[in-house]
Amino acid sequence: MANLTSNFIGIKSPNPFWLASAPPTDKAYNVVRAFQAGWGGVVWKTLGAEGPPVVNVNGPRYGAIWGADRRLLGLNNIELITDRPLEINLQEIKQVKRDWPDRAMVVSLMVPCDEESWQAILARVEDTGADGVELNFGCPHGMAERGMGSAVGQVPEYIEMVTRWVKKHSRMPCIVKLTPNISDIRKPAEAAKRGGADAVSLINTINSITSVNLDTFSPEPMIDGKGTHGGYCGPAVKPIALNMVAEIARSAETQGLPISGIGGVTTWRDAAEYMTLGAGNVQVCTAAMTYGFGIIKEMTAGLSLWMDEKGLTSVDEVVGRAVPNVTDWQYLNLNHITKARINQDLCISCGRCFAACEDTSHQAIAMSPDRVFTVKDDECVACNLCVNVCPVEDCITMETLPAGTTDPRTGEVVPAEYGNWTTHPNNPMAKAAE
Numbered sequence: 050m051a052n053l054t055s056n057f058i059g060i061k062s063p064n065p066f067w068l069a070s071a072p073p074t075d076k077a078y079n080v081v082r083a084f085q086a087g088w089g090g091v092v093w094k095t096l097g098a099e100g101p102p103v104v105n106v107n108g109p110r111y112g113a114i115w116g117a118d119r120r121l122l123g124l125n126n127i128e129l130i131t132d133r134p135l136e137i138n139l140q141e142i143k144q145v146k147r148d149w150p151d152r153a154m155v156v157s158l159m160v161p162c163d164e165e166s167w168q169a170i171l172a173r174v175e176d177t178g179a180d181g182v183e184l185n186f187g188c189p190h191g192m193a194e195r196g197m198g199s200a201v202g203q204v205p206e207y208i209e210m211v212t213r214w215v216k217k218h219s220r221m222p223c224i225v226k227l228t229p230n231i232s233d234i235r236k237p238a239e240a241a242k243r244g245g246a247d248a249v250s251l252i253n254t255i256n257s258i259t260s261v262n263l264d265t266f267s268p269e270p271m272i273d274g275k276g277t278h279g280g281y282c283g284p285a286v287k288p289i290a291l292n293m294v295a296e297i298a299r300s301a302e303t304q305g306l307p308i309s310g311i312g313g314v315t316t317w318r319d320a321a322e323y324m325t326l327g328a329g330n331v332q333v334c335t336a337a338m339t340y341g342f343g344i345i346k347e348m349t350a351g352l353s354l355w356m357d358e359k360g361l362t363s364v365d366e367v368v369g370r371a372v373p374n375v376t377d378w379q380y381l382n383l384n385h386i387t388k389a390r391i392n393q394d395l396c397i398s399c400g401r402c403f404a405a406c407e408d409t410s411h412q413a414i415a416m417s418p419d420r421v422f423t424v425k426d427d428e429c430v431a432c433n434l435c436v437n438v439c440p441v442e443d444c445i446t447m448e449t450l451p452a453g454t455t456d457p458r459t460g461e462v463v464p465a466e467y468g469n470w471t472t473h474p475n476n477p478m479a480k481a482a483e
C-alpha cells in the first residue's frame with residue numbers, strides 16, 4: 050500500500066492534503082473536526098495585526114457559477130481575513146497543535162507592509178508551536194485597498210522584501226502564497242525565492258464578477274444594491290492554477306522551489322495532477338466548503354489506490370513526474386498525425402459533432418440522411434473539437450496514423466521521425482539557421 054505521508058519543507062503530515070486558509074480553518078472547532086476526519090494539515094485562516102479585527106459585510110459574501118446539474122463549478126467571495134480577535138486565534142492554534150502534534154499547522158499572515166508589524170506577529174505565532182507560516186500576498190479584495198494582500202503580491206520587490214523580514218525574524222519555514230492576478234506568475238515566485246522563501250503556494254483567488262442581477266443591475270453578490278469584485282475559486286480555476294504551478298516547476302529560475310498546489314482540488318485525481326506538475330502537496334478550500342470535511346477519505350483512498358496501480362510507493366515519487374512533458378508549443382511533434390474516429394455502437398446520433406465541425410471547424414464530419422455520422426479523413430485536421438462536444442464519453446477518439454501511411458488530407462507520407470516548428474520548412478527562422 051502506498052505511503053501517503055508527506056514532508057513538505059520539513060513540515061510533516063500523514064497525507065499531502067491540507068485545508069487552505071479560509072473559513073474551514075477559521076477556528077479550532079472546524080480544524081479539530083477536520084483532523085478527526087483525516088486531513089493532513091491546515092493553513093489557519095489569515096491572521097491580521099494586533100488591534101480591532103477586520104469587519105466583514107453582513108450580507109451575502111458569495112457568488113457562484115453552476116453546471117447544468119447545479120454542481121458548483123466556481124465560487125466567488127468577498128470575505129476578508131479572520132474577523133476573530135488575534136489572541137483567541139493564537140490560543141486556539143496553540144491548543145490544537147498541542148492536541149494534534151502529527152498534523153501540519155501552518156499559520157497564514159497578512160499585516161501592514163512594515164518590518165515592525167511582521168516582526169511583532171511572527172514572535173507571537175512562533176510561540177504557538179505552529180509548524181510554519183504562509184504569507185498571504187494574494188487576497189484580491191478589501192485588503193489590497195489597505196496596502197496588503199494582492200497590492201503586495203503584485204509587486205515582486207515587495208514580496209522579496211517582506212519575505213526577507215520574515216526569514217530574518219523567524220525560524221519557522223515560510224511559504225509565500227501567490228496571487229494569480231498578475232501577468233507572469235514566475236516573477237513573484239522568483240522574488241519569493243530571492244527573499245529566502247522555503248516554498249510558494251498558489252493560487253489564491255482570481256479577481257472576478259460572477260454575474261450581474263438583470264433586475265437590479267448590480268453585480269452579485271449584492272449588498273444593498275451594490276456589488277464589488279471578489280475572489281474566484283473552485284473547480285473552474287484549476288486549469289489556470291495548474292498552468293501556473295507548471296510554469297514555476299519548469300522555469301530555470303524557480304526549478305526545485307517547493308510548491309503547495311491550490312485551486313479547485315476536489316478529488317484525488319486533481320491532487321495527483323497538481324503533484325505530477327510539481328506540487329509537493331495540495332491545499333483545499335471550495336471542495337470542503339461544498340461537500341464537508343468527509344471528502345478527505347475519498348481523496349486519500351483514491352490517491353493511495355492510484356499510486357498502488359502505478360507502482361508508486363511514496364508521495365515523492367509522484368511529485369514532478371509530468372514536468373518533463375510540459376513543453377513550449379514550438380517543440381510539439383508536428384509529425385504526430387491523428388484522425389477522429391466515431392464509435393457507431395456508442396453514437397446516439399445527436400449531431401453535435403457535425404454541427405461543431407461543419408460550422409466552426411473543418412467540415413470533416415459527414416451526416417447521412419439516416420443520421421449516421423462519419424469522419425472524412427481527407428478533411429480532418431485532428432483538432433479534437435468533436436471529441437469535446439460529444440455528450441457520450443469515448444464515443445469519438447483520436448487514432449494515430451502509423452508512420453509510412455499517407456495522410457489523405459495532405460497526400461503526404463507520415464514521417465517516422467520527430468519534427469517540430471523549430472526545424473519546419475515554413476519557419477523563416479529555421480530557414481535562416483540553415
Ligand SMILES: Cc1cc2nc3c(=O)[nH]c(=O)nc-3n(C[C@H](O)[C@H](O)[C@H](O)COP(=O)(O)O)c2cc1C
Nearest residue numbers: 069070071095126185253282283312313333334335
Ligand atoms: C470564503 C473564502 C475565504 C478565503 N479567505 C482566505 C484567507 O483568509 N487567506 C488566504 O490566503 N486565502 C483565502 N482564501 C483562498 C483559499 O485559501 C484558496 O486559495 C482559494 O479558495 C483556491 O482554492 P479552492 O479552489 O480549493 O477554493 C479564501 C477563499 C474563500 C472561498
Ligand code: SF4
Nearest residue numbers: 406429430432433435
Ligand atoms: S477532429 Fe476536428 S476536424 Fe476532425 S472531425 Fe473532429 S472536429 Fe472535425
Ligand code: SF4
Nearest residue numbers: 396397399400402439
Ligand atoms: S456528438 Fe457523439 S453522439 Fe452525437 S452524433 Fe456525434 S459522435 Fe454521435
